[in-house]
Amino acid sequence: MRVLLVGAGGVGTAVTRIAARRPFFEHMVVADHDPARAEAAVTALGADGARFRAERVDAADEDGVGALLERHRCDVLLNATDPRFVMPLFRAARDAGATYVDMAMSLSRPHAERPYEECGVKLGDEQFAQAGAWEKAGALALVGMGVEPGLSDVFARYAADELFDVIEEIGVRDGANLTVDGHDFAPSFSIWTTIEECLNPPVVYEADRGWFTTAPFSEPEVFDFPEGIGPVECVNVEHEEVLLVPRWVDARRVTFKYGLGREFIDTLRTLHLLGLDRTEPVTVPGPGGPVRVSPRDVVAACLPDPAALGERMHGKTCAGTWVRGVKDGAPREVYLYHVVDNQWSMTEYGCQAVVWQTAVNPVVALELLATGAWSGTGVLGPEAFPAGPFLDLLTAYGSPWGLREQ
Amino acid sequence: MRVLLVGAGGVGTAVTRIAARRPFFEHMVVADHDPARAEAAVTALGADGARFRAERVDAADEDGVGALLERHRCDVLLNATDPRFVMPLFRAARDAGATYVDMAMSLSRPHAERPYEECGVKLGDEQFAQAGAWEKAGALALVGMGVEPGLSDVFARYAADELFDVIEEIGVRDGANLTVDGHDFAPSFSIWTTIEECLNPPVVYEADRGWFTTAPFSEPEVFDFPEGIGPVECVNVEHEEVLLVPRWVDARRVTFKYGLGREFIDTLRTLHLLGLDRTEPVTVPGPGGPVRVSPRDVVAACLPDPAALGERMHGKTCAGTWVRGVKDGAPREVYLYHVVDNQWSMTEYGCQAVVWQTAVNPVVALELLATGAWSGTGVLGPEAFPAGPFLDLLTAYGSPWGLREQ
Structure with missing residues (x-):
């Protein structure tokens, strides 16, 4: 297997560090705009970097991506870029005859008239x-193969195959107790993407109704996360x-709730109320005359870069899938x-926990595709494949998963 | 009396409309950058604008202001500008031998080491x-002669002269029930100034301790405002x-609490937490490359211009001074x-309530100076002058005040 990794940000860099320890692939090109x-991602691998090569790429340039795939004979x-580049990369892979893997899918657009009731x-x-x-x-094309979506979908498939006869509800629940020294407010992930996720109309699936949307932050619940994280307020988020x-999985209801916590929810609400979540530029006085900026970019510029916070971060992050149903009549x-404990991921890989947890899953998937344990054609989600081999290999990577009976 | 009014924003414009109905002055030059x-402020006066004349001025240019005072023989x-221009205008008036009146005083700077305990x-x-x-x-120089400071100080002097033998505490309390059609969040006053006021360390005076500061939003209390406004959460604010x-007034304790309400307090806290209250520029990507903008200017640019909201505003604003002490041994x-009811000020003057309430007080003060009812030398606050003539003239302007025994 020869891989073209597009994007050498936090997640891309973590992918190189995880993959460098695994022999399943022959070559990995690390490309970034x-x-x-x-270069920094490859250099950091030191002696383990022999199979890696750094390149420049414009992820929006399909022809350039295609040429890179061809030049390095990548299959x-x-x-590992942000969702705005999903479609050009997806098309470039198809045109070049390469397998495509991503961790986030093509973007949504709200319904024009009833954004908080119907899907657009x-x-x-x-x-x-x-x-x-x-x-x-x-x-x-294996789509949505990070941690959430990704591992969370594998868990859903595992529950359907191994743990339930009938599933009433599958609810992905994500929560953390991460704090950052020296910052009262420092999200451990991109605020730009978080705003996008959280202020878009959340989508819910019900078997008798199909997909529909709700108002942002709907159906709040306090979910008790394991391994000492404890209770965190979660709300519906588009995911x-x-x-x-x-x-691929039979369930009466599917939801995604993000453990944002009360403070973060209130913060996002306030940004929305003030129009600071907007991406359309506003005109602002500047030292050399008026300038046009996107308010959301200004919010991001005021906060520290989450990828650079690992050293000062403490705590754990939890991704998981809660399932309610019936087994053997009960x-x-x-x-x-x-x-993932941030201290562990920093010590082992020099990567902060959220970024490492996202990155490990596509590497496990690539290994399953390389060995043939996973195979398929079409545009498939992680739940289209058998879950057992994935969960076993994840454990073999030194990162076990857990099951809590509620 | 010949007046140079500097600043034709919301308050300056309201000053022209109020003054135009009073014969006490001979000429008023309305100058703005x-x-x-x-020009618009003067034109709007129509036939009542004969004594007014529009000019351009840079409020930071002391010589230019001096030349304007001289050219129009203003005494x-x-x-009526924002507090950044207090010092140049104050100096320009002194140099030209003119009486100086303002509605906000020269700016504070926090104590370098103990900002929330000691004054800088x-x-x-x-x-x-x-x-x-x-x-x-x-x-x-008559300083702080708007509504708050201004009328609130006149009330303090009135209480000391007429209502109390001993004063324990004087607490200015400001609250409103204003709402704006079509906006979930639309402050009725400059967000830039509000952030400045509310996030600076609040100052408190105690006779045995002098002036000291506290953390922002300290000593929250719910104050019941009159004339149907009702209870509003108030917190200490620098004022x-x-x-x-x-x-000038003997009191054991003096405070200022602003009826921001819970939502507004939380909004300001969030802006502070995210660093969006900062005035120092940050670098943000722009369509034509990176640009530098002040986050606080971006917040202001995202909100509607408060001076333009009068037509869609409903409700009342209340400024006042609460006094606790002893009279005749009890x-x-x-x-x-x-x-001030916004509907009244819009109908009568075409000015929104907060702006009108600020503007009426300096006009009353100018009239008292013109008639000689008020006179003095030095840098004096409104409480340095007898309160009775001021309150009588304010009532004569069609805008009576009230007294509530608690």
């Missing part, structure tokens, strides 16, 4: 619209799992989860 | 440092009255207040 970032493109363009719609072409070509799981409720 | 704004400078440079310190020069010249009142507690 900033060649210094790609897989792993997309859904997450992944643009990709699934191309499923026929991928199938026909005998090619595979890929709600679009992926029902395509009601059952479980939470399948994966916890 | 934007000549169109000054009074009324400053206090509001007005720079102005009071020049008091000797004004006295020696037999000239008058001029705390610096002015103890110089405990007494009163609230002296002034309420």
